[in-house]
Amino acid sequence: xxxxxxxxxxxxxxxxxxxxxxxxxxxxxxxxxASALYRMGKQATALRLVIQCAxxxxxxxxxxxxxxxxxxxxPMFKQLAEAGERTPLGNDPRAWRRFCDxxxxxxxxxxxxxxxAEAHDAGFQITERERExxxxxDGGLSNQEIGVRLGIAVPTVKWHLHNLFSKIEVRNRASAVxxxxxxxxx
Numbered sequence: 001x002x003x004x005x006x007x008x009x010x011x012x013x014x015x016x017x018x019x020x021x022x023x024x025x026x027x028x029x030x031x032x033x034a035s036a037l038y039r040m041g042k043q044a045t046a047l048r049l050v051i052q053c054a055x056x057x058x059x060x061x062x063x064x065x066x067x068x069x070x071x072x073x074x075p076m077f078k079q080l081a082e083a084g085e086r087t088p089l090g091n092d093p094r095a096w097r098r099f100c101d102x103x104x105x106x107x108x109x110x111x112x113x114x115x116x117a118e119a120h121d122a123g124f125q126i127t128e129r130e131r132e133x134x135x136x137x138d139g140g141l142s143n144q145e146i147g148v149r150l151g152i153a154v155p156t157v158k159w160h161l162h163n164l165f166s167k168i169e170v171r172n173r174a175s176a177v178x179x180x181x182x183x184x185x186x
Contacts, residue, residue, distance in 0.1 A: 028065035035072035
C-alpha cells in the first residue's frame with residue numbers, strides 16, 4: 001500500500017524534474033523510487049536505476065542526492081559491491097571505489113580470483129563467487145535454488161549470471177558449464 005502510493009507520487013515528480021532540467025531533484029526522486037521498488041521485490045529494476053544515478057553522479061559530480069538518501073539506498077550498494085570488480089560504473093573499479101569512498105560506503109575487498117592455466121590462456125578471470133555460480137549451474141540448480149543456497153534474491157542471482165555470461169562470452173547455462181569444464185574451472 002504505502003510503497004505503491006509513494007511510487008505514484010514520485011513518478012510525476014521525476015518527470016517534472018527531468019522536464020525542467022533539475023538534475024539534483026531528478027536524481028534524488030529517482031533514488032527514492034529505486035528504494036521503493038527494491039523494497040517491493042523489484043530489485044533488478046531498482047538496481048538499474050541506482051546504477052544509472054551512480055554513473056551520472058560520477059560523471060557530473062552530483063553526490064548530494066546519494067548522501068541525502070543514503071539510508072534508503074545503502075542496501076542496494078552493498079549488494080552491487082558483492083560483485084567485486086564487476087562494478088556498476090562502466091566496470092571501472094577505481095571509479096567505483098572513489099565513489100564509495102566519497103559516500104563512506106563500505107566496499108568488499110578485492111574479490112578473490114579463481115584461475116587455471118586454461119582460463120588464463122583463454123583470457124578469463126572469474127571470482128570465487130562466479131566459480132560457485134558455475135558449480136550450481138553444473139548441478140542443474142534453478143535461479144531460485146541458487147538464491148536459497150547463497151542467501152540472495154532471485155533478481156540478484158540473475159544479475160550475477162548475466163555478468164558472468166558477459167564476462168566469459170556465452171549466452172546460456174549450457175555453454176557456460178561447457179566452457180567452465182573445458183577451462184577446468186569446475
